[in-house]
Amino acid sequence: MNSHIPYAKQVISQEDIKGVIKTLKSDFLTQGKKTVDFEKKLTQYTKSKFAVSLNSATSALQLSYLSLGLEKDDLILTSPISFVATTNAALHCGAKVDFIDIDNTFCIDVDKLESNLKIRKKNNQLLPKIVIPVHLGGFSCRMKEINYLSKKYNFKVVEDASHAIGGTYNNHKIGSCKYSDLTVFSFHPVKIITTGEGGAVLTNKNYLYKKILSMRSHGIIRNKNSSKKFWLYKQKNIGWNYRMNDIQASLGITQLKKINNFIKIRKDIAHYYYKELKDLPLKFQYINKKTQPSWHLFVIQVDQEIRDKLFYFLKSRNIQSNLHYIPIYKHPYYKSNYKKKSKFDYSEKYYSSSISLPMHAGLKKTQQKKIIRVLKEFFKKN
Ligand SMILES: Cc1ncc(COP(=O)(O)O)c(C=O)c1O
Structure with missing residues (x-):
């Protein structure tokens, strides 16, 4: 497939x-x-x-x-x-x-x-x-x-x-x-x-x-x-x-x-990602104890050196990933209209190391297994 x-x-x-x-x-x-x-x-x-x-x-x-x-x-x-x-x-x-x-x-x-x-x-x-x-x-x-x-x-x-x-x-x-x-x-x-x-x-x-x-x-x-x-x-x-x-x-x-069913499916997808990806060199979004997320995104963080390479590797296998988001102050409009006064270390780190993996209520188990397989293959090589 x-x-x-x-x-x-x-x-x-x-x-x-x-x-x-x-x-x-x-x-x-x-x-x-x-x-x-x-x-x-x-x-x-x-x-x-x-x-x-x-x-x-x-x-x-x-x-x-x-x-x-x-x-x-x-x-x-x-x-x-x-x-x-x-x-x-x-x-x-x-x-x-x-x-x-x-x-x-x-x-x-x-x-x-x-x-x-x-x-x-x-x-x-x-x-x-x-x-x-x-x-x-x-x-x-x-x-x-x-x-x-x-x-x-x-x-x-x-x-x-x-x-x-x-x-x-x-x-x-x-x-x-x-x-x-x-x-x-x-x-x-x-x-x-x-x-x-x-x-x-x-x-x-x-x-x-x-x-x-x-x-x-x-x-x-x-x-x-x-x-x-x-x-x-x-x-x-x-x-x-x-x-x-x-x-x-x-x-x-x-x-x-x-909606409740959509969220349940998303939660199951997230937990399957956590379980299957736990041994890879990745970081995940920290969940504060007071929140039950809607599981809209599943963001992983990888070493900055290999992030772009991973984007293209997934793409070559027909897996669309994304980046949510480019820090707003980096957009050309904001660059010319907004004077950056602080350093925003974490946002910069987030920007250079994050990838949103496929996450939606229509994602099939076979598709998720393929994504996991491709990720494991990538980390074996890199
Ligand atoms: C955090 C956030 N705020 C606002 C919007 C704008 O939403 P809409 O496309 O419904 O105008 C989006 C859309 O992606 C969003 O992600």
Whole structure:
């Protein structure tokens, strides 16, 4: 068997297809009941009070920041090992971006965050308006400590949980917003569940929910109780069309039904990798004891000298691997617009030594065995 093994891929069932077709045959393709139903199911699943479905996690991040009042010359802090959307959304608000290094959890190093905040305060420097912990690969950041720091240094917390729906932290589902103001999910096809493209924001705060709801659709509020002037609507703020449509939401509803099974399959895949790769010279992501990951990514770290060689070796055997992510400050746009003040040793090490192996709920045992075989073969030669 020599067919291509993708690093990630959606799993679509007959139930998903049926649900989408039913919506296509219905009266509403957008702004119907499906998005409302999907949002309700997201709140039931995560035990958060409110959910707003959106057309991507990127727009979900932007509206989250705006709802918290992020504006020109404010500051956000996050880790450099993330997708550029995390920080781009802040730049769109006119804010400044700075980074805190990661640690062996591949998530923000909370001790370094604390010392950075301490120094800023001591030197009367700008403190962040928002800190964005990124749950890389679906492994939760140390949210309790971040929450504590948010009170001490007066900042808001937006969890970039694009990878993490289905995971838990301290026995709370990620998305419960137990330790944050807002949480963002992505439903891009490589994520845990998909709506094609799509995202959502979850919160327990009514005023943030209302702001995001309004900004999602041009800043327009419709008065549902006004039976006389049924045609009336008012634009009260400035907004966008960032809506999820009903076709996407109907896919989200049936995907969400399967999430626990998806996570179980991913967990089994991860444990099989751990078991079979334990004797190879590799390092794995450290799992903090309070988290049950969603197992979005399976990252291995190898000696920097052989990392690229391993990429190509896997590719030559039709195995697609990937790198999540290039440190954001290394992108040309950030190189010319962001002045790097710290060294980010761990992020640099991560960048030069990491590889994401194939990990998705559709990965077959035979495919995983092949990946393991090829890895063993590589290390025998190198
Ligand atoms: C950490 C992180 N944040 C944000 C995003 C943006 O998600 P979307 O593609 O749904 O806009 C991604 C997508 O890969 C991501 O990995």
